[in-house]
Amino acid sequence: MPIEVLMPALSPTMEAGKLAKWLKKEGDSVKSGDVIAEIETDKATMEVEAVDEGTLGKILIDEGAEDVKVNTPIALILGEGEDSSALKNGGSGPAPKAEEPPAKAEVEAKSGDKSPAKVESAAANPPQPMAQPEPDVPEGTEMVTQTVREALRDAMAEEMRKDDTVFLMGEEVAEYQGAYKVSQGLLDEFGKERVIDTPITEHGFAGVGVGAALAGLKPIVEFMTFNFAMQAIDHIINSAAKTLYMSGGQMGCSIVFRGANGAAARVAAQHSQDYASWYSNVPGLTVIAPYTAADAKGLLKSAIRDGNTVVFLENEILYGQSFPVPKLDDYVVPIGKARIARPGKDVTLVAWSIGMTYALKAAEKLAEDGIEAEVIDLRTIRPMDTETIIESVKKTGRIVTIEEGWAQSGVGAEISARVTEQAFDWLDAPVTRVSGKDVPMPYAANLEKLALPSVDEVVQAAKAVCYR
């Protein structure tokens, strides 16, 4: 039997990529370890090695093919004694066409996990938000489709062009072009004085960034993921967030800490925590968690200009997702303002960041059953736009919060408290939370899926508060 060579995943969250180049041709003999092809995503290139000896019998995916799904057979290798007649038995037929655009494609982070992974979550097939990115955008503004990753990069580049005290530092942000390719191209444009690769030393470089901010610069400090920022949290809170107050307003700290937050896919407990509620507990911090590319861009620009300590929580799974972004010279989104992503009258769903993928899909399903859900994208966790939530609850009388983080002392718990305090008389049902389960994130695919919220859980919760 010929051996199938499968499209490999570059990272736990990659679903598809481009077959950039064949380095061997049909009929070439190959041995284990030979590089036979190159594949690439929008952020990385990787070589495909043969794992068996034999002859490259048939190339199933042509050079240059895009959106090749992970695990698709791309070639057949004939073993000893096999000839091309054996190909009839193996995988054959035309190269499978990619059915949908890739949801995401990442290289491995520090964990180095390269195993292929299938992700079945709401995020894999993102619903498009219904509302405009921002009501303030002038009528007729041209929209361009951008990934969240590109939008974040553009936000940084625009602010760096405008203000030479803004610089970016972090692990792999410069020469590697970003571990998740968010800083792609910035080194070329701004040079190594302003796009700075740091050693792997989160506590130290967070402190260096804060020190530079105390001296009046405006650092953007990238954490490869916020899981690693636990080593640096002392500087974020004690050195950055509290200094303006401790100095009686004399010395502030204009700094943005940004990076991927929350669960990615199949990276288990230490790489999958959502820190939104941790940071949102601290006065002196501003905490932002955007969902759309437009919000990612507009809010990151606002964050860089804000003058305070901002924790900007991104999401690895959202990096590769595309959204319409207004084509404006200076598109900013105000901090602390929620967005009604989908209007409705029966139940309020509040989410942010990747939680929005569950909320919007659930709203679609609920609509099929005649329940009109109002979906609020909170966007900023602190300061929280309580007013928008309360106004919505006064209309619907019911609210479900959605987050991937844990329920206890979570952001949903905070929203619940505020709604209970400020809109108790309007509530027709208990405030209900859908959240990550109260366990460390498991590795196994099925357990991981169980640990995260699901669209069905949101639908059930919404129906429950509607007594249906």
Next chain:
Amino acid sequence: MAATAAKAAPRKTAGKSAPKPSAKNASGTSAKSASGANAKSPVSNGALKFSKDEELRAYRDMLLIRRFEEKAGQLYGMGLIGGFCHLYIGQEAVVTGMQMALEQGDQVITGYRDHGHMLACEMDPKGVMAELTGRRGGYSKGKGGSMHMFSVEKQFYGGHGIVGAQVSLGTGLAFANRYRKNGKVSLAYFGDGASNQGQVYESFNMAKLWKLPVVYVIENNKYGMGTSLERASSTTNLSHRGASFDIPGEQVDGMDVRAVKAAADRAVKHAREGNGPYILEMITYRYRGHSMSDPAKYRSKEEVQKMRETHDPIEMVRKRIVDGKLASEDDLKGVDKEVRDIVNAAAEFATNDPEPDPSELWTDILR
């Protein structure tokens, strides 16, 4: 902002006109001991010579810190100062000598034992004392307290209560200086206790890697709270702590302000000229406990007494001034009186200034 207080003695001349001390350890990349075999003994090195102006300035500046801290101790005893209060008594020569080597615009950052550093940076004693008593005229409007004071104007960046944090932050100040190419140097002070914190070494690495203009001043007063250096550190020559990063370091007699100034000149020059960081281990001693509530049972009264009698940084300068007839006893009494007046005025202000307005609770959280 703090109330404006009477500016003390002229001091802008310092550091420039003085004869340069010998710079025998100015270069070299390996850590070495500056003041010879035993840095703990008072150095009687003829090369360490201060001008009359320098001796008088050092005397006055150290005395101001001493009297200020004694007063702070008193006010603490009276219940006017709350919380933690870490006095700098005994260590005055370190900040005084270091400051004499700085230029306008150079930055200073330190840990929680910070009153001396603020006074050395010419911050207003009234504003510092009023912050200790938690009054509205304090540098932080009463919201920071003993360990959290700052002055953008005087380039003093705190005042940090988390042991070791100021080392990374001070490295960041140096980063900003290099980013702006402004030729300024930052001093990051920390104690022997902090010298075992991980972020110290993370900072050393980046500072050397990026050639940042920072001088790390380790104030080794022999005890991290109640634990002696020997019980806390596998190696006790802290000037060697940069060896893995190829950062030069030297041990300095931190009780002799002239030795401090000479070492500071070398270190600051090294950093300012783009050679990267430099470590100075100041062998010093605090006379009081770690904080006001520390009875200091971990060391003998004799140990402290001996230090005060034979190595007191202020007495040593005073003796040189008198012996060298640089000033008369009357002149020195005049200095003593001037310092006492400043300190009394600060205490007076800090006692009578009102507490912050309750509305201040909600200000300065974001800007």
